[in-house]
Amino acid sequence: MPVKPKKVHRPWERQQSKPQEGRKADDSFYHTTAWRKTSKAYRKAHPLCEECERKDRISPAEVCDHIVRIEDGGEKLDWDNLQSMCHKCHNRKSAKERHYKKQGNDKR
Numbered sequence: 001m002p003v004k005p006k007k008v009h010r011p012w013e014r015q016q017s018k019p020q021e022g023r024k025a026d027d028s029f030y031h032t033t034a035w036r037k038t039s040k041a042y043r044k045a046h047p048l049c050e051e052c053e054r055k056d057r058i059s060p061a062e063v064c065d066h067i068v069r070i071e072d073g074g075e076k077l078d079w080d081n082l083q084s085m086c087h088k089c090h091n092r093k094s095a096k097e098r099h100y101k102k103q104g105n106d107k108r
Ligand SMILES: [Zn+2]
Pocket: 049, 050, 051, 052, 053, 059, 085, 086, 087, 088, 089, 090
């Protein structure tokens, strides 16, 4: 009598489901080595928040922001399209952009 191969059940070996896979299409760019390298180098060269500097404040840069967003056709890795920002300024900019987008009056 042929022996049925035993099905080994090892629940502890189950693969973790990947969190939020493919939910944001444009998010993957921020995980590329090219971007990491560029943003790191840029922040090294511009260690202070540029938005705060314009307002005579000194804040350490925490994020590297695209002046023209990628989804609006901005250059991804061009330093001319980058700016160092603190979280506060970055959040404010993002909120503003969302606002403009909703209103549909993008500056041309
Ligand atoms: Zn700032």
